[in-house]
Amino acid sequence: MSVDCRSLPVDNRAVSIDISGGYLRYLDVAEATISDLHLTIPAQAWTCILGRSGCGKSSLLRYLAHLLDDKAEWRGELSTQPLCDLKGQIAYMAQQDLLMPWLSVLDNVLLSTRLGANIQTGDRAALKIKAQELLQQVGLADQAHCLPQQLSGGMRQRVALARTLMQDKSIVLMDEPFSALDAVTRYRLQDLAYRLLKDKTVVLITHDPQEAIRLADRLYIMQGKPAFAELLVVPTSETPRRLDAECVVLQQTIMTRLEQDYE
Numbered sequence: 001m002s003v004d005c006r007s008l009p010v011d012n013r014a015v016s017i018d019i020s021g022g023y024l025r026y027l028d029v030a031e032a033t034i035s036d037l038h039l040t041i042p043a044q045a046w047t048c049i050l051g052r053s054g055c056g057k058s059s060l061l062r063y064l065a066h067l068l069d070d071k072a073e074w075r076g077e078l079s080t081q082p083l084c085d086l087k088g089q090i091a092y093m094a095q096q097d098l099l100m101p102w103l104s105v106l107d108n109v110l111l112s113t114r115l116g117a118n119i120q121t122g123d124r125a126a127l128k129i130k131a132q133e134l135l136q137q138v139g140l141a142d143q144a145h146c147l148p149q150q151l152s153g154g155m156r157q158r159v160a161l162a163r164t165l166m167q168d169k170s171i172v173l174m175d176e177p178f179s180a181l182d183a184v185t186r187y188r189l190q191d192l193a194y195r196l197l198k199d200k201t202v203v204l205i206t207h208d209p210q211e212a213i214r215l216a217d218r219l220y221i222m223q224g225k226p227a228f229a230e231l232l233v234v235p236t237s238e239t240p241r242r243l244d245a246e247c248v249v250l251q252q253t254i255m256t257r258l259e260q261d262y263e
């Protein structure tokens with residue numbers, strides 16, 4: 001029987017996900033994109049996924065977020081622990097920032113909360129304060145009343161991150177959330193996201209091996225055609241990791257795997 005996680009006490013909202021025998025084919029393409037995919041996404045931990053461009057990472061995330069369109073055929077087993085319906089449990093940060101151009105930065109961050117019609121006035125004030133704090137933390141307090149088109153690509157990405165962090169969901173799916181940021185901002189926002197999402201089940205897609213190594217409790221590389229997922233062993237050190245010699249060895253392993261996949 002399927003249980004709606006939202007009815008569970010907050011402490012029990014740690015959801016883990018297992019995918020077994022995942023298969024994906026876009027109907028207008030002869031070959032499958034993904035096949036024989038086995039993936040374990042542990043509760044309240046960061047699962048990072050790397051892989052060459054086009055191997056199906058975003059499609060996998062869209063599948064988990066129930067956003068695959070009807071031109072895609074997905075097969076395979078998905079199970080959760082505790083048994084529950086993932087719908088409504090997921091915050092999804094897409095590759096494109098999807099900011100509403102007519103809303104201010106602050107209102108974009110508040111967007112998910114505006115859809116809740118039953119929110120009391122006092123709650124709205126508290127939510128606004130929370131959104132302003134998040135904007136402060138992502139370094140955009142002064143831009144709260146700007147429109148998205150007044151921001152750089154990296155700033156827009158930070159707004160999208162604040163909007164994702166604003167949602168109280170047990171599972172957070174992020175598709176290259178830090179890709180448009182300079183190195184220092186990226187490093188800081190990795191730390192911020194890590195801190196603010198500590199109790200969540202997080203799936204992060206990235207093209208940056210160092211980012212994956214810093215943050216991953218579990219690390220997969222998608223490779224092959226059709227793509228499957230290989231689990232790589234990560235160092236036992238605490239995340240977010242300082243990049244030590246063990247991390248460098250892992251980085252080399254990742255680069256070798258990625259290079260092989262381009263041959």
Ligand SMILES: Nc1ncnc2c1ncn2[C@@H]1O[C@H](COP(=O)(O)OP(=O)(O)OP(=O)(O)O)[C@@H](O)[C@H]1O
Nearest residue numbers: 026028033052053054055056057058059060069071
């Ligand atoms: N709606 C769609 N219809 C048909 N093919 C699609 C669709 N969406 C994605 N594809 C194809 O499926 C494959 C996987 O795409 P996907 O975006 O999942 O890859 P990715 O690993 O996330 O790539 P990147 O790292 O470049 O973002 C690609 O070949 C892409 O062209």
